[in-house]
Amino acid sequence: MSAPLRLRLFIDNRAGRKGVPIRRSFEDWVRAALKGRHSGTTEINIALLEAATARAVNRQYRSKDYATNVLSFPYEPLPGEKSALLGDLALCPAVIAREAKLQRKRLRDHYAHLTVHGVLHLLGHDHETSAGAAKMEAIEKRVLAGFGIADPYSPP
Numbered sequence: 001m002s003a004p005l006r007l008r009l010f011i012d013n014r015a016g017r018k019g020v021p022i023r024r025s026f027e028d029w030v031r032a033a034l035k036g037r038h039s040g041t042t043e044i045n046i047a048l049l050e051a052a053t054a055r056a057v058n059r060q061y062r063s064k065d066y067a068t069n070v071l072s073f074p075y076e077p078l079p080g081e082k083s084a085l086l087g088d089l090a091l092c093p094a095v096i097a098r099e100a101k102l103q104r105k106r107l108r109d110h111y112a113h114l115t116v117h118g119v120l121h122l123l124g125h126d127h128e129t130s131a132g133a134a135k136m137e138a139i140e141k142r143v144l145a146g147f148g149i150a151d152p153y154s155p156p
Contacts, residue, residue, distance in 0.1 A: 003040040007031055008084065013048040015093045020048060021111050029112050032143045033119035041084040044122065046091060046115075054092035069095045070114040072121035087122040089115070104156045109144075113152040116143050 009027050013020060030044055049057065054067035061071065074087040091114060100110040120136055127133035141151050150156070 005031065005034055005039050006041045007034070008041065008043040010043070010045045011048070012045070014053065015048045015050050018093070019097050019107050020093055021108055025108070025111070026115060028147075029115040029143075030119055032146055033116040033139075034123075035143075037123055038086070043083075043085045044119070045085075045088040047088065048091050048093055051092055051094040054090060054095065057090055067092050067095050069099060070118045072118045074122045074124070086119075089118040089122070091115070091118070105152070109149045109152070112147060112149055113140065113144060116140050 007027065007030060009023070009030060011023055011026060026046060034042060051067040054071075055065065057071060058064045058066060058068050061073070062068075069092060071090040072087060073090070075083060075085040077083045077085075091111070096110055096114060097107060099105075100107045103110070117136075117140055120139060125132065125136045125139070127136050137153055141153070144150075144152060
C-alpha cells in the first residue's frame with residue numbers, strides 16, 4: 001500500500017489578487033489531480049505571473065512569443081537525489097480570465113481545469129498524440145466532474 005499524499009504547495013502570486021482563487025482551491029485541485037496517481041510527500045510550486053513575464057517564460061522555454069495560460073516544469077532530480085518536488089506550474093491570470101470570458105466559462109472552473117491540466121503534465125501526461133490527448137482529457141474530465149465542473153472541452 002502506498003503512503004498517503006502529503007502535499008506541500010507553494011504559491012507565488014506576482015499578478016495580483018483580482019479573480020485569483022484562494023489557496024485552498026488550488027490545494028483541492030492539486031490533490032484531486034494527484035489522487036491515485038501519486039503518493040507520499042509531494043511539493044509543487046505555483047507561480048501566478050503577469051502577462052509580460054508569462055510571455056518571456058514561454059519564449060525562453062518553448063520558443064513561443066506569447067503569454068499562455070499554464071506552463072508545467074516537471075522537476076528532474078539528479079541521479080540518486082531524493083526530492084519531494086514534483087515541479088512548477090506557471091499560470092497567467094490575465095490569459096486565464098480572457099479565455100474564460102471568450103469560452104463563456106466560469107473563471108474559477110477554468111482555473112481548476114488549468115491547474116489539473118498542469119499537474120497532469122508534471123506527472124508525465126501529454127497531449128502530443130491523439131491517444132495521449134484522449135487519456136489526459138479523460139482524466140481531466142473525471143477530476144473536474146468531482147467538483148461539479150462540466151467537460152472543459154465541450155462548448156457551454
